Amino acid sequence: MNSENTAQTEGPSGYPTAAPLEFRHVGKRYPGASRAAIEDLSFAVPAGEICVLVGPSGCGKTTAMRLVNRMIDLTSGDILLDGVSVAARKPAELRREIGYVIQQIGLFPHQTIAQNIATVPKLLGWDRQRTAARIDELLELVGLPAEMGARYPGELSGGQRQRVGVARALAADPPLMLMDEPFGAIDPINRERLQNEFLRLQREIRKTIVFVTHDIDEAIKMGDRIAVMREGGRLAQYATPDELLAEPADEFVASFVGADRGLKRLTLSRLDDISLIDGAAAHVGDDADAARALADRQQTDELVVVDGGEVPIGRLPVERLNGQPVSQTDVEPLVATARRETSLRDALSLVVADGNRPLVVVEDDGRLAGLVSLELISDALRPPG
Numbered sequence: 001m002n003s004e005n006t007a008q009t010e011g012p013s014g015y016p017t018a019a020p021l022e023f024r025h026v027g028k029r030y031p032g033a034s035r036a037a038i039e040d041l042s043f044a045v046p047a048g049e050i051c052v053l054v055g056p057s058g059c060g061k062t063t064a065m066r067l068v069n070r071m072i073d074l075t076s077g078d079i080l081l082d083g084v085s086v087a088a089r090k091p092a093e094l095r096r097e098i099g100y101v102i103q104q105i106g107l108f109p110h111q112t113i114a115q116n117i118a119t120v121p122k123l124l125g126w127d128r129q130r131t132a133a134r135i136d137e138l139l140e141l142v143g144l145p146a147e148m149g150a151r152y153p154g155e156l157s158g159g160q161r162q163r164v165g166v167a168r169a170l171a172a173d174p175p176l177m178l179m180d181e182p183f184g185a186i187d188p189i190n191r192e193r194l195q196n197e198f199l200r201l202q203r204e205i206r207k208t209i210v211f212v213t214h215d216i217d218e219a220i221k222m223g224d225r226i227a228v229m230r231e232g233g234r235l236a237q238y239a240t241p242d243e244l245l246a247e248p249a250d251e252f253v254a255s256f257v258g259a260d261r262g263l264k265r266l267t268l269s270r271l272d273d274i275s276l277i278d279g280a281a282a283h284v285g286d287d288a289d290a291a292r293a294l295a296d297r298q299q300t301d302e303l304v305v306v307d308g309g310e311v312p313i314g315r316l317p318v319e320r321l322n323g324q325p326v327s328q329t330d331v332e333p334l335v336a337t338a339r340r341e342t343s344l345r346d347a348l349s350l351v352v353a354d355g356n357r358p359l360v361v362v363e364d365d366g367r368l369a370g371l372v373s374l375e376l377i378s379d380a381l382r383p384p385g
């Protein structure tokens with residue numbers, strides 16, 4: 001599959017593989033309801049991005065989603081998919097172009113997995129060969145063995161059924177996917193696994209996705225952009241996860257994202273995103289004066305010591321340099337090391353666990369990459385821009 005999918009390219013179905021979506025002053029009032037479920041909701045999702053709708057129960061997330069594929073109709077405003085109003089489209093046709101994944105998956109129990117995945121291709125009149133090839137491709141894409149196609153939903157685990165739900169929604173390569181609390185019914189460990197798998201999959205398929213959750217941590221993890229909604233179906237803030245955590249628009253958003261928003265921001269960045277402290281280190285056998293001079297240059301009272309292969313072996317308090325060359329016996333072993341892909345949040349816990357001493361960061365091959373201090377991590381928490 002083409003990894004450069006954009007709104008301009010076409011998938012196997014002939015539809016664009018991803019399309020932009022825009023809510024324009026959308027309003028929805030259910031018949032007989034005293035107040036609107038959605039009021040003046042406007043935001044735009046660029047093609048190929050995940051937009052997460054998040055907010056407390058009853059704030060209108062599911063309603064917003066169902067307006068997109070016309071399971072319910074707009075009261076006011078408009079929704080544009082690929083620049084075309086959904087109101088101008090035939091609902092049945094529109095739904096074939098929009099993948100839909102829901103919490104309870106909704107697989108047909110008396111149909112095999114393959115038949116379930118083939119639901120939309122069948123409606124579109126694809127021939128047997130094309131459908132079979134697509135089923136194999138999708139099972140592989142979502143990480144299920146091809147033999148599973150012959151099984152029934154009741155013979156699968158919850159996580160496996162969820163993967164089938166995603167495969168079924170992707171069958172006709174829709175330019176937009178709607179996912180309503182897709183991992184809500186899954187236990188926390190499998191949920192995390194499915195989230196990670198889905199993010200990996202999305203890097204490949206680059207669909208436009210609207211994803212509903214009431215869990216702010218899931219929103220921060222999954223979203224390129226997050227729409228925080230509040231009671232009455234109003235938009236409280238529309239921002240990237242980092243902007244949302246760094247600069248919540250008001251008290252409601254601040255309390256919704258949580259008092260630990262600083263720590264949450266740290267999960268969004270990796271050590272690779274910041275400049276590490278220069279990794280100059282002492283070597284076993286260096287003479288004491290050279291080691292002392294290095295410590296002075298680095299303004300530290302503790303040197304990192306590396307072996308002949310530049311792999312860190314520990315720290316050496318400068319006071320232990322008694323005129324003798326640096327010796328392995330004086331070196332204190334490292335409590336922990338980090339890698340460039342370590343999140344700033346994990347780096348912070350390692351620094352704190354080691355008495356706030358700068359943390360040693362190593363390359364994949366074990367060589368010293370540099371150090372990260374508490375100050376560097378807190379600098380990273382300054383608001384963007």
Ligand SMILES: Nc1ncnc2c1ncn2[C@@H]1O[C@H](COP(=O)(O)OP(=O)(O)OP(=O)(O)O)[C@@H](O)[C@H]1O
Nearest residue numbers: 030033037055056057058059060061062063064214
């Ligand atoms: N079919 C309906 N008829 C009348 N009112 C409805 C209908 N569906 C939803 N509502 C009302 O619209 C409002 C928004 O509901 P919606 O299900 O969109 O919220 P939600 O944010 O998805 O909530 P949750 O997180 O609990 O699923 C609520 O006040 C709800 O009671």
